[in-house]
Amino acid sequence: MSKVDEFRALHRGRSPSDPLVLPGPWDAAAARVLESAGFPALATPSAGVAASLGYEDGATPAGEMFAAVARIARAVDVPVSADVEAGYGLAPKELVERLLEAGAVGCNLEDSDGGVLKDPHEHADFLAGVRAAAADALFVNARVDVFVHGDGDPERVIERAALYRAAGADCVYPILAPPAVVPLLRSGIEGPLNLLARLDGDGPSPAALGELGATRVTFGPGLQRRAAAALREIAAGLLP
Structure with a gap:
């Protein structure tokens, strides 16, 4: 089984x-630690990679991001x-080529x-281009930013999700979705649903997000x- 097939299979048949x-x-180094802990797959966070390279979130040059992913x-x-943000202005064919060259089996693509x-229709066209260029070689996770940069209307999320799924996205990621609206999103969105878990204790655990409807859980730069x-904290303890 190829790695992308293995990754796809991890999204199927999961219990709540x-x-x-x-x-x-x-x-x-972090990737090796997480692999040794037993996680079956990993998902790079663009903000976390940016911080490790000395950039603000959203300011990493495309070449440096792809090199880090590789x-x-x-x-x-x-x-x-x-996580390749909004695609760095690359045409779908070049974006797919660079992801595959880096060894990625999937990608996050933001709709902001x-x-x-x-525009959701224009973004759906972009996603359709990525799907056509990648065929089955990439698992496409379509991030929906309505709760970050929009009006927070869950119906707007569902509308966008439907367009992106029709365009070939494998999964939908309504980032920062309030837990209270997740059941509504789950009922209105077809296919796998990615939700964000926080590591500061301010929000549901991964298991609780699964009970609400998450197929998969990520942590962003947490x-x-x-x-x-x-x-x-360690560094402060080293000072005389």
């Missing part, structure tokens, strides 16, 4: 109490999905750019930020 948990490595994918044997929601906080 057992969502696919995908931690986010920001570099090769180092992570090369360091582990499990499938790696890559520069803090502004894209792990990288938690690691940075731990390092700050």
